[in-house]
Amino acid sequence: MTPIPVKNNGKELYTYDAIVVGSGISGGWAAKELCEQGLKTLVLERGRNVEHITDYPTSEKSAWEFPYRLSTVLQDRRQSPVQSSCPVYNEATKHFFVNDQEHPYIQEKPFSWIRGYQVGGRSLTWARQCYRLGELDFEANAKDGIAVDWPIRYREIEPWYDYVEKFVGISGQAEGIPHLPDSQFLPPMELNCVETHLKQQIRRHYKDRILTIGRVANLTRGWNGRGPCQHRNLCNRGCPFGGYFSSNSGTLPAAAHTGNLTLRPDSIVAEVLYDERKNRATGVRVIDAHTHEVTDYYARIIFLNASTIATASILLNSVSSRFPNGLGNSSDQVGRNLMDHFMMGGAQGEFEGFQDQYYSGRRPTGFYVPRFRNISPETRSKDYLRGFGYQGRGERAEWGELYRGTSGFGESLKATLATPGPWNVVMGAWGETLPYDDNRVTIDTQERDQWGLPLVRVNFKYRENEINMRPDIKNSAAEMLEKAGFKKVEKFYFDQPPGSAIHEMGTARMGRDPKTSVLNAFNQMHDVKNVYITDGSCMTSSACQNPSLTYMALTARACAHAVSEMKKLNL
Amino acid sequence: MKRRQAILGITLLGAGSVAFSGFKWISWYKKPDLVYIHSQKKLLAALAETIIPATDTPGAIDAGVPNFILKMVLENTLKVSQNRFIEGLKAVDPYSISRFGKSYIKCSRKEQNEVMRHFEKDGKPFEGIPGKVERKLIGNSFFTTLKEYTCVGYYTSMTGATQGLAYVFTPGHYTGCIPLFAGQKSWAIR
Numbered sequence: 169m170t171p172i173p174v175k176n177n178g179k180e181l182y183t184y185d186a187i188v189v190g191s192g193i194s195g196g197w198a199a200k201e202l203c204e205q206g207l208k209t210l211v212l213e214r215g216r217n218v219e220h221i222t223d224y225p226t227s228e229k230s231a232w233e234f235p236y237r238l239s240t241v242l243q244d245r246r247q248s249p250v251q252s253s254c255p256v257y258n259e260a261t262k263h264f265f266v267n268d269q270e271h272p273y274i275q276e277k278p279f280s281w282i283r284g285y286q287v288g289g290r291s292l293t294w295a296r297q298c299y300r301l302g303e304l305d306f307e308a309n310a311k312d313g314i315a316v317d318w319p320i321r322y323r324e325i326e327p328w329y330d331y332v333e334k335f336v337g338i339s340g341q342a343e344g345i346p347h348l349p350d351s352q353f354l355p356p357m358e359l360n361c362v363e364t365h366l367k368q369q370i371r372r373h374y375k376d377r378i379l380t381i382g383r384v385a386n387l388t389r390g391w392n393g394r395g396p397c398q399h400r401n402l403c404n405r406g407c408p409f410g411g412y413f414s415s416n417s418g419t420l421p422a423a424a425h426t427g428n429l430t431l432r433p434d435s436i437v438a439e440v441l442y443d444e445r446k447n448r449a450t451g452v453r454v455i456d457a458h459t460h461e462v463t464d465y466y467a468r469i470i471f472l473n474a475s476t477i478a479t480a481s482i483l484l485n486s487v488s489s490r491f492p493n494g495l496g497n498s499s500d501q502v503g504r505n506l507m508d509h510f511m512m513g514g515a516q517g518e519f520e521g522f523q524d525q526y527y528s529g530r531r532p533t534g535f536y537v538p539r540f541r542n543i544s545p546e547t548r549s550k551d552y553l554r555g556f557g558y559q560g561r562g563e564r565a566e567w568g569e570l571y572r573g574t575s576g577f578g579e580s581l582k583a584t585l586a587t588p589g590p591w592n593v594v595m596g597a598w599g600e601t602l603p604y605d606d607n608r609v610t611i612d613t614q615e616r617d618q619w620g621l622p623l624v625r626v627n628f629k630y631r632e633n634e635i636n637m638r639p640d641i642k643n644s645a646a647e648m649l650e651k652a653g654f655k656k657v658e659k660f661y662f663d664q665p666p667g668s669a670i671h672e673m674g675t676a677r678m679g680r681d682p683k684t685s686v687l688n689a690f691n692q693m694h695d696v697k698n699v700y701i702t703d704g705s706c707m708t709s710s711a712c713q714n715p716s717l718t719y720m721a722l723t724a725r726a727c728a729h730a731v732s733e734m735k736k737l738n739l
Numbered sequence: 740m741k742r743r744q745a746i747l748g749i750t751l752l753g754a755g756s757v758a759f760s761g762f763k764w765i766s767w768y769k770k771p772d773l774v775y776i777h778s779q780k781k782l783l784a785a786l787a788e789t790i791i792p793a794t795d796t797p798g799a800i801d802a803g804v805p806n807f808i809l810k811m812v813l814e815n816t817l818k819v820s821q822n823r824f825i826e827g828l829k830a831v832d833p834y835s836i837s838r839f840g841k842s843y844i845k846c847s848r849k850e851q852n853e854v855m856r857h858f859e860k861d862g863k864p865f866e867g868i869p870g871k872v873e874r875k876l877i878g879n880s881f882f883t884t885l886k887e888y889t890c891v892g893y894y895t896s897m898t899g900a901t902q903g904l905a906y907v908f909t910p911g912h913y914t915g916c917i918p919l920f921a922g923q924k925s926w927a928i929r
Contacts (some may be wrong), residue, residue: 230900230908231895231928232895232896232897232900235810236810236811236814236815237807237891237892237895238813238895239815239891240815241815242815242816243815248805250864260856357913358913358914358915358916359915360915363915363918364915397909398909398910398911399908399910399912400908400910401928401929524918524919525916525917525918525919526895526916526917526918526919526923527913527914527915527916528910528912528913528914528917529907529910529911529912529913529914529919530910530913530926530928530929531913531915552900557786563926563929566925566926566929567890567894567904567920567927568894568927568929570885570888570903571780571886571890575859576854576856576859577789577790577791577886578789578790578792578852578855579790579792579794581790582791582792582793582794582796582903585890585894585904586796586903586904586924586925587924587925588919588923588925588926589925607854616916630793671828
């Protein structure tokens with residue numbers, strides 16, 4: 169490689185106690201925890217700055233203020249086919265997604281890599297669903313003999329779930345389910361009448377299934393100076409009320425408040441710098457997104473929170489004679505075991521009752537049916553391991569659905585569209601994907617992006633276990649709806665490319681043995697102790713719960729460990 | 740493999756049963772005559788008003804729908820649907836003249852409804868998967884596009900959302916179950 173001119177005259181100017189790479193949901197937590205523990209912390213974000221409230225340009229706009237009224241824009245579909253496939257991508261949110269042309273990657277098989285390169289990352293546009301993993305999940309790999317064992321159990325993460333939840337603010341209903349432990353909840357949002365009906369019928373017909381309101385990081389009362397949620401359901405535009413949790417509204421302001429935070433947007437981390445003599449990471453090499461100027465920054469500890477695929481690619485691009493295959497990759501596990509939940513399968517149905525009932529306000533969550541397969545000997549499936557949880561919602565059909573299904577035009581059409589239509593429920597599963605070592609992220613040896621960095625290659629496909637789950641996903645949903653008296657029940661499975669759930673994880677997994685895993689029980693690299701990784705890449709299995717809450721808890725826990733190790737002079 | 744064959748089968752079936760000539764197919768993929776649409780604003784307005792007429796609440800024209808349709812057809816519609824839309828637009832007056840001896844805008848509301856019914860019947864898409872395949876191959880019919888853009892344009896306009904439906908931008912609360920009162924309109928947004 170040709171030598172790169174590096175601007176680092178006066179090294180102390182570029183030296184911090186800690187560097188955090190990425191400012192999304194886990195990077196924001198690393199920033200907050202490390203700053204609050206008194207460490208001078210540099211947060212590097214590859215995208216532009218986004219200030220809470222001031223940089224939410226669409227948050228107060230009505231549909232008529234957008235050129236195409238929030239309908240699908242063909243030009244976006246052509247220019248950014250991957251990003252625009254995300255259901256929340258539209259005229260009001262697209263500035264929080266990357267442009268596919270500017271940020272290419274190689275799909276060896278179809279894989280949608282949906283990204284938001286900006287301060288706050290995808291914490292601005294996430295679906296805010298928060299579910300704890302339970303003991304069932306942490307034991308699963310060991311019991312099934314799949315991949316490697318998680319190096320932690322529920323009791324070790326439990327206090328950290330408590331800790332982050334008290335800051336985040338999660339509304340939900342305590343249900344006392346062992347494999348889906350309750351969070352520290354703010355008051356739950358209400359179910360509407362058709363959902364309450366379905367809940368009661370599920371309770372009546374199944375002894376091991378329940379329906380509960382979605383557990384969601386939307387504030388049902390004012391919380392830590394934020395919120396409450398105004399029930400506009402426009403969260404993905406950024407919330408001027410701070411009604412939901414994001415790095416921008418929550419952790420980054422808390423980090424800044426300490427005076428210890430330096431936030432540097434437009435800073436693309438090319439690699440982690442490594443000192444072979446000391447066997448330590450010394451810092452990171454940063455390329456300015458606009459000027460392409462290269463600067464090295466130094467710190468005692470480094471947290472990688474760039475997101476699962478990006479973190480793997482940074483490690484793979486950080487080569488030295490000690491680590492020719494990438495930093496901390498003596499196990500050859502970096503980039504392997506990529507997982508994403510698979511979704512878009514389920515059922516829908518219409519309900520004929522409650523014609524005289526409606527709802528008021530817009531609820532930014534639906535309901536949740538926790539996993540009910542393979543949770544006990546009686547619920548074992550002969551076809552597959554693990555399971556899935558359903559997310560769904562009940563609504564009355566409104567103009568957006570009705571105009572397609574109603575024939576005719578004129579006064580009668582207008583009257584139909586102005587009247588609440590039949591109640592319907594749609595429920596879709598989020599299924600657990602097993603870790604496979606050849607579902608993999610690598611970096612290309614030839615092709616480079618505009619910053620000279622190797623393009624990421626993704627090679628991913630679902631296997632037998634995931635595919636075997638599909639019939640059950642469709643049938644169980646349809647069965648519940650039918651038993652609850654729904655009519656016109658239809659099963660569906662939209663075959664979306666993997667990645668579409670935007671729950672990538674697993675490319676630098678935690679484990680007990682340095683030979684078979686990248687991180688230890690505290691998210692510390694086995695090979696390089698002063699590097700911590702607490703984004704989705706650390707996940708040893710995917711469970712079927714939306715994972716961000718677990719990333720947050722693991723991050724806070726890892727930060728406490730790092731600070732304690734620094735105090736003991738172990739780092 | 741099986742699935743793919745099945746889809747291919749449906750594709751062929753769908754294409755076959757539409758029974759249009761290769762010439763027609765080519766004509767729908769040609770460069771659309773976008774200039775023509777600009778000259779037909781009055782007709783477009785009358786057609787949109789037929790889909791959503793003014794009643795006790797404003798209609799499509801009051802809500803500025805014709806301009807929205809124009810913008811969508813010109814800027815945000817697949818070429819094949821653009822061509823079918825323009826072709827449909829060109830066919831309206833000849834049909835209304837043949838039926839009622841006058842152009843569409845000169846027709847009474849009742850006559851306009853008759854004309855519209857003809858185009859609805861003419862452009863009725865297949866149901867289910869054949870319909871999806873049809874849409875992919877030959878886009879939407881004139882009537883389907885007209886109806887979709889009129890409805891979207893109307894219910895996402897300030898006039899349509901706030902007068903044709905119930906619009907609250909910042910509800911401040913969520914109540915799961917409330918009794919529907921007589922004449923209550925649907926919520927404009929979710």
